Amino acid sequence: MDKPDFVLVVPRERDGFHLVEQYRYPVGGRFWEFPQGALAEGLTRGEPCREAAEADMVQCWVDAAALDDMVADGRFVDAASPAALALLWRRPRGGRRSGPW
Structure with missing residues (x-):
C-alpha cells in the first residue's frame, strides 16, 4: 500500500499515551493508533472539531503497561504507530531504556 507523506504524533502524558481509534478502510477494521495525518498547529484541550471522515473517531488515554x-x-x-513507540522506548533515559521491555 502506498501512503502519502504524513505526520505522526506520540502524545505522551504522565506515564501513558493518548490514542485514537478509527476505521481504516484499506484494512477493513477499527484500530488504535497514535494520531496521524496533516500537521496541525495551535491545538488546545477540549472537544475536538472533527472532519466528516473522522466523526466516528474515539480517543482515550492508556498507561504504558x-x-x-x-x-x-x-x-x-x-x-x-508501533514503529514510533519502539523508537521512543529505545531512546535512553538516565542510562536505561524508557519502555516496559
Whole structure:
C-alpha cells in the first residue's frame, strides 16, 4: 500500500499515551493508533472539531503497561504507530531504556 507523506504524533502524558481509534478502510477494521495525518498547529484541550471522515473517531488515554498489552495482543498494529513507540522506548533515559521491555 502506498501512503502519502504524513505526520505522526506520540502524545505522551504522565506515564501513558493518548490514542485514537478509527476505521481504516484499506484494512477493513477499527484500530488504535497514535494520531496521524496533516500537521496541525495551535491545538488546545477540549472537544475536538472533527472532519466528516473522522466523526466516528474515539480517543482515550492508556498507561504504558496497557499500551504494551495492546501491542502484544494485536490491538495496536498500524505500522507507523508501533514503529514510533519502539523508537521512543529505545531512546535512553538516565542510562536505561524508557519502555516496559
